[in-house]
Amino acid sequence: MINYHRRRTALRKILQRSGTSMKTADIHTALCKWFDDFSLHGKTTLRDLEALTETELVAVGEKGPDKKAKYWKSGRESFDLTLSPTEAMTLAAIFEHAQRFGFNAHTEQLGELREYAASEMTKHSARPLAWSQRITSGTRFTLLQPGKHDPAHLATIQAAILEDVSLEVTYLPRDAGGVECRYLLKPLALSYQDSNVYLSAYVEQEHWPAGYVPADQRGKYSSNGPRTLCALMLHRMLAVKTSWLDVPGPPHYDVNSLDAQKHLMTIHGEAPVPLKLRLSANLHNRLSENPLTDDQVIVPQGDQHWDLSCSLYDTQGLRLFLLSNAADIEVLAPATLRSHVHQTLLRAVTLYASNETAPKDTP
Numbered sequence: 001m002i003n004y005h006r007r008r009t010a011l012r013k014i015l016q017r018s019g020t021s022m023k024t025a026d027i028h029t030a031l032c033k034w035f036d037d038f039s040l041h042g043k044t045t046l047r048d049l050e051a052l053t054e055t056e057l058v059a060v061g062e063k064g065p066d067k068k069a070k071y072w073k074s075g076r077e078s079f080d081l082t083l084s085p086t087e088a089m090t091l092a093a094i095f096e097h098a099q100r101f102g103f104n105a106h107t108e109q110l111g112e113l114r115e116y117a118a119s120e121m122t123k124h125s126a127r128p129l130a131w132s133q134r135i136t137s138g139t140r141f142t143l144l145q146p147g148k149h150d151p152a153h154l155a156t157i158q159a160a161i162l163e164d165v166s167l168e169v170t171y172l173p174r175d176a177g178g179v180e181c182r183y184l185l186k187p188l189a190l191s192y193q194d195s196n197v198y199l200s201a202y203v204e205q206e207h208w209p210a211g212y213v214p215a216d217q218r219g220k221y222s223s224n225g226p227r228t229l230c231a232l233m234l235h236r237m238l239a240v241k242t243s244w245l246d247v248p249g250p251p252h253y254d255v256n257s258l259d260a261q262k263h264l265m266t267i268h269g270e271a272p273v274p275l276k277l278r279l280s281a282n283l284h285n286r287l288s289e290n291p292l293t294d295d296q297v298i299v300p301q302g303d304q305h306w307d308l309s310c311s312l313y314d315t316q317g318l319r320l321f322l323l324s325n326a327a328d329i330e331v332l333a334p335a336t337l338r339s340h341v342h343q344t345l346l347r348a349v350t351l352y353a354s355n356e357t358a359p360k361d362t363p
Contacts, residue, residue: 002035002037002040004048006035007031007040007044007045007048008048008051008052008057010031010034010035011027011031011045011048011049011052011058012052012057012058012074012075014027014030014031014034015027015058015072015073015074016074018074019074020061020073021061021062021063021064021071021072021073022061022071022072022073023064023066023069023070023071023072024042024045024046024049024069024070024071024072025042025069027045027049027072028040028042028045028046031045046070049072052075053072053075055075056075057075058072058073058074058075059072059073059074059075060072060073061073083116083117083120084120085120085121085123085124085125088116088117088118088120088121089117089121089135091113091114091117092114092117092118092121092135093135093137095110095114095117096135096136096137097137100137100138100143101137101143101192101195102146102192102194102195102196102197103192104146141324143195144194144195145195146195146196146197146235147195147196147233147234147235147236148235149197149234149235149237150237150240152240153234153237153239153240154197154234156240156241156242157187157190157199157234157240158190159242160187160242161187161188161189161190165242165243166184166185166186166187166204166242166243166245166246166247167183167184167185167186167187167201167240167241167242167243168182168183168184168239168240168241168242168243169182169183169185169201169232169237169239169240170182170237170238170239170240171183171222171223171232171236171237171238172236172237172238173214173221173222173223173236174220174221174222174236175215175222176212176214176222179208179209179212180209180238181206181207181208181214181222181223182206182207183201183203183205183206183207183223183232184203184204184205184206184243184245184247185201185202185203185204185247186201186202186204186247186248186249187199187200187201188200188201188202188229188249188250188253188255188260189253189255189260191231191255191264193264193265196233196234196235197233197234197235198221198231198232198233198234198264199231199232199234200229200230200231200255200260200263200264201229201230201231201232202227202228202229202230202247202249202250202253203223203224203225203226203227203228203229203230204226204227204245204247205226206223206225206226220263220266221233221236224263229250229259229260229263230263231263231264258270265315265316265317266315266316267313267314267315267316268313268314268315268336269313269314271313272311272312272313273311273312273313273314273334273337274309274311274333274334275292275308275309275310275311275312275318275331275333275334275337276307276308276309276331276332276333277307277308277309277322277329277330277331277332278301278305278306278307278308278329278330278332279298279305279306279307279308279328279329280304280305280327280328280329281304282328283325283328283329284298284306287308291310292308292310292312293310293311293312295310295311296308296309296310297309297310307332314334314336314337318337319337319340319341322337322341323341323344323345326341326345
C-alpha cells in the first residue's frame with residue numbers, strides 16, 4: 001500500500017509540473033498514473049490535498065470551466081530542495097545575470113524560487129541587506145533592448161520541443177520587403193543570445209504569398225528553403241501553433257554542432273583558423289587574465305608588444321572583438337581576417353574624415 005508521505009509528495013510534484021490550477025478529478029487520475037495503481041480512492045486524494053493546504057504546500061486554485069469542481073495549485077513553499085546561504089547567493093547572481101541579458105519573462109516565471117533564494121540569504125545574514133544592491137551582473141559592452149516577442153509563442157515552442165511535435169509558424173523574414181511566410185517546421189533548440197531568443201529549426205515546408213519569389217540568398221535569421229536547418233528570431237514570429245503533421249527533423253541533431261551554430265551566429269569557414277595577433281601592453285594584460293582560448297600562446301616581441309597564437313573559428317563575435325580593440329591589436333594572420341579588419345577601419349576613417357556631416361565646434 002502507498003503511504004501518505006509518498007502520495008502527498010507525488011501530488012505536489014503533479015501540481016508543480018502542471019504550472020496551472022487542476023481540478024480534483026484530474027489530479028486523482030494523474031496520481032493513479034503516477035503509481036500505476038487505479039485502486040486509489042478519490043476521497044483519499046481529496047483528504048491529502050486538504051492536508052497539504054494546511055501547510056501551504058498546496059493552495060486552492062482558480063476556478064475553471066467545471067463550476068462544480070474544486071481546483072488546486074502548487075503552494076508557495078513547494079520547492080523540494082534546500083539551499084545553503086552561499087548557494088542562495090549564487091542562485092541570486094544567476095537570476096540577476098539572466099534578467100540583465102533579456103530573460104525578464106523567464107525570471108518572472110521562477111519568481112517563487114527567486115524569492116526563496118532571497119529569503120535564505122536574509123535569514124542567515126548578520127545584518128539587514130538589500131540584496132539587489134549587493135549582487136549585480138554586467139558587461140562593458142552596451143546592451144541592446146531585447147526584441148519584443150509574445151510570451152505565449154515561447155511557451156508553445158518550449159512545449160513542442162518537450163513533446164516532440166511540429167509547429168506552424170507565421171514569420172516576418174528579414175530583407176523580404178515586409179512579406180510574411182508560413183513555415184511547417186520541427187523546433188529543435190532555443191538559443192538565448194544578444195538579449196534575444198532564437199529558434200533553431202528544421203523547415204519541412206514554406207509557403208510564400210502568391211507571386212512572391214524569395215531571393216536565392218535568404219540572409220540570416222530566415223528559412224534557407226525546405227528541408228534545411230535555419231534560425232528564426234522569436235520577435236519576428238507573428239503566429240505559432242502546433243501541427244498534427246509529423247516532421248521527423250534531422251537525425252543526431254546537436255545545437256552545438258557547426259551545422260546548427262552557423263545559422264545562429266555568423267561563422268566564416270568550415271574549420272577553425274590559425275589566429276596570430278600582435279598585442280599592446282593593454283591587451284596583453286587582458287588576454288593573459290582572460291584568454292581567447294585554452295590553447296593560446298603568448299610570446300614577447302620587444303618591450304611593448306606580444307604575439308598571441310591560437311586556433312578558433314572566425315566568427316562575427318571574434319571580428320567584433322578585434323574591431324572594438326583595434327587600437328591595441330594587429331591581426332597578423334590569417335590574411336582574410338587581417339583584410340577584413342583593415343577594410344572596415346578604412347571605411348570608418350572615411351566616415352569620420354568627412355567635413356560635410358561633422359558637427360561644427362561651438363566657440
